[in-house]
Amino acid sequence: MWIVAMISRKGGAGKTSLAVHLGACAEGQGLATGIVDLDPQGTATKWGLRRAQNGARTGAEVVSALPASLPKLLTTARKSGAQLMLLDTAPHADSLAVDAARAADFILIPCRPAIADIEAMEASADIARLAKRPFAVVLNAIGAQGSREAEARQELHRLGLELAPVALGHRVAYGDAMIPGEGVTEHRPGSTAATELHALFEWMCQKLEGSIGRPVEKSMDRKVAQ
Ligand SMILES: Nc1ncnc2c1ncn2[C@@H]1O[C@H](COP(=O)(O)OP(=O)(O)O)[C@@H](O)[C@H]1O
Ligand SMILES: [Mg+2]
Numbered sequence: 001m002w003i004v005a006m007i008s009r010k011g012g013a014g015k016t017s018l019a020v021h022l023g024a025c026a027e028g029q030g031l032a033t034g035i036v037d038l039d040p041q042g043t044a045t046k047w048g049l050r051r052a053q054n055g056a057r058t059g060a061e062v063v064s065a066l067p068a069s070l071p072k073l074l075t076t077a078r079k080s081g082a083q084l085m086l087l088d089t090a091p092h093a094d095s096l097a098v099d100a101a102r103a104a105d106f107i108l109i110p111c112r113p114a115i116a117d118i119e120a121m122e123a124s125a126d127i128a129r130l131a132k133r134p135f136a137v138v139l140n141a142i143g144a145q146g147s148r149e150a151e152a153r154q155e156l157h158r159l160g161l162e163l164a165p166v167a168l169g170h171r172v173a174y175g176d177a178m179i180p181g182e183g184v185t186e187h188r189p190g191s192t193a194a195t196e197l198h199a200l201f202e203w204m205c206q207k208l209e210g211s212i213g214r215p216v217e218k219s220m221d222r223k224v225a226q
Contacts, residue, residue, distance in 0.1 A: 001078045002208045002215050005087040005104035007097055007135070009123040014110035014140035016043045017174055019088035020060070024183020025201045027059035031083045031215070035062040036073060038100055039090040051181025060183070067096040070103050083215035094127070101131030105212055108164070108204070110140040113152035125161055134211065138200065139167035166200040169193065 004022075006015035019035050026033040037044040048062025065073050070087075077085050089100045101107055107128045111117045121137065128135035137156055142149045149167055156163055168174070169192065177187035185194045208215075 001074075001082050002084045002106070002212070003074060003087065003104045004084070004204065004208070005089060005100045005107045005133075006110065007089055007101055007107050007124055007127050008109050008111070008120075009091055009097075009127070010111075010117050010120045011091040013091075013112055013117060014138070014168070015039075015091075016047075016088050017140070017178075018108055018110050018138065019044055019086045020047050020062075020178065021174065021183045021185070021197050022201055022204065023060035023062075023084075023086050024057075024177075025185045025197055026084050026086075028183070028185055029201065032081055033060050033084040033086065034077055034082050035060060035086045035088060036070065037062055037064045037088050038067055038070070038096065039088055041090065044088045047178055047181050049181070050179070054180045054182065057180075057182055057186060067093075067099045070100065074103060081216070097127045098130050101127050101133050101135075104131075104133055106204070106208055107131070107133050107135035109135055109137045111137050111152070111156070112141050113139055113143075113148040118152060118155050121156065121159060121161065125159075134207075136162040136164050136207070138164045141170040142167050143170050164200060164203055166196055166203055168196055168200065 006018050008015050023033050023035045044062050045064040051057050087100050089097050109124045171193040173184050173188045173191050173193035177184040184197050188194050
């Protein structure tokens with residue numbers, strides 16, 4: 001079972017968005033996926049409730065949990081055949097974020113291409129370093145115009161941080177999909193948002209397959225990226 005934690009000291013960076021959109025995408029690709037909401041704000045949990053009401057969607061179930069119960073919850077998930085668990089965390093709870101990071105095989109740190117977000121990046125990276133887990137920064141909500149992405153990439157590169165090769169654009173589809181408790185790949189299949197999210201998911205799978213192998217046999221059924 002793969003465990004991926006979304007970590008960032010910055011609120012609004014895109015942790016919950018990454019968790020739910022990657023979770024829905026993973027389900028669509030045949031991975032039995034769960035999302036653990038460790039943020040008391042409960043944004044992912046509310047998305048999960050809307051998803052449960054939306055009869056058309058299954059999988060990517062969200063469980064709200066206190067960090068102390070995370071190890072037991074992950075053990076139960078593993079036994080019940082989960083292949084991917086995505087951990088959504090709160091921005092400010094330092095030691096709790098380290099606990100979540102420690103439980104993960106890989107950490108994604110979303111970062112908007114704004115100076116305040118980039119300045120907060122070292123603090124977020126420190127959480128992953130403290131937890132001694134591999135991590136990568138995902139540039140999120142990139143504007144259509146301007147050179148912000150290139151500048152942000154340059155700055156993050158200068159800080160010595162690994163960057164996901166796929167960045168996510170600033171697109172209304174991400175927020176729209178969340179209203180009926182869906183991922184962007186379900187809500188707007190074929191859209192630019194769905195295509196880039198899918199590419200990010202495939203890159204994440206390659207990283208995990210390269211470091212710890214496929215989660216369980218069932219993943220062999222996973223549809224391969226086009
Ligand atoms: N790529 C994106 N394009 C447009 N809106 C986005 C994008 N990523 C996040 N958002 C929006 O930004 C807000 C904060 O994102 P969220 O994922 O909740 O951040 P966090 O969990 O890190 O606090 C939400 O309203 C979300 O819909
Ligand atoms: Mg959040």
